[in-house]
Amino acid sequence: MESKNVILTQDVIEKKIKRIAYEIYEHNSEEHDIILAGIWDRGTILAEKIVAILKEISPLQIKLIELKLDKQHPDKVQISESLDFNGKVVILVDDVANSGRTMLYALKPLLEFLPKKIQTAVLVDRKHKSFPLSVDFVGYSLSTTLQEMVMVDVVGEEILSAYLQ
Numbered sequence: 624m625e626s627k628n629v630i631l632t633q634d635v636i637e638k639k640i641k642r643i644a645y646e647i648y649e650h651n652s653e654e655h656d657i658i659l660a661g662i663w664d665r666g667t668i669l670a671e672k673i674v675a676i677l678k679e680i681s682p683l684q685i686k687l688i689e690l691k692l693d694k695q696h697p698d699k700v701q702i703s704e705s706l707d708f709n710g711k712v713v714i715l716v717d718d719v720a721n722s723g724r725t726m727l728y729a730l731k732p733l734l735e736f737l738p739k740k741i742q743t744a745v746l747v748d749r750k751h752k753s754f755p756l757s758v759d760f761v762g763y764s765l766s767t768t769l770q771e772m773v774m775v776d777v778v779g780e781e782i783l784s785a786y787l788q
Contacts, residue, residue: 630773631763631764631785636746639762640669640782643744644676646760648683650742656684657712660702662729663691666717669746672782673716689713690729697728708736714760719785720745720773720779723756747773747785 631639651657661670667689674687689703713733717726726743733741742761749767767773767787776783 627784627786627788628785628787629784630765631747633781633783634703636762636782636785639674639746640672641676643746643760643762644673647693647742647744648677648681651683651712652681654683654712655771656707657714658686658688658708659714659716659726660688660690660733662715662725662727663689665719665775665782666690668777668780669718669744669784670716671780689721690732692725692728694725697725700729700732708733708738709741710737710739712740712742713738714742714744716744718745718777718782719747719773720752720756720758721749721773723752723754726758727756729756746775746782748774 659670659674661667670687674685677685679681691701715726715729742759745758746762748758748761748764751769772788774788775785
């Protein structure tokens with residue numbers, strides 16, 4: 624078994640998620656409600672954890688939805704429920720921003736509306752992007768070689784670690 628180059632442990636991840644939640648609240652404290660859109664499946668798990676913290680620390684009304692897409696062929700995106708995103712604040716959540724492609728394609732159904740603003744949140748932001756995407760709320764940012772991938776270990780609803788592969 625090859626050893627993993629762990630960049631974030633579970634304890635550190637929990638602190639990063641809490642920080643992301645506080646930053647989301649700080650940047651949206653004037654809002655009444657926000658929508659968190661988790662990209663299936665690890666992005667949804669991360670979004671659920673952020674929502675739980677936001678409910679503790681803020682009066683925001685939070686709606687959580689899930690976006691499903693095939694990361695190899697991301698042209699079709701399924702939304703867990705149809706909503707009117709016009710005038711809403713939407714925060715797109717995923718575990719890792721590697722190339723930026725998944726998050727960019729996940730925006731596609733939101734662009735049929737006129738949201739007030741769309742923000743992005745990831746646990747790990749890899750700096751070598753192939754697509755024009757910047758991340759608003761980042762747990763951990765790192766530069767890697769183009770051959771390295773950042774992976775997140777999840778068991779059930781628990782995020783155990785993030786590592787380079």
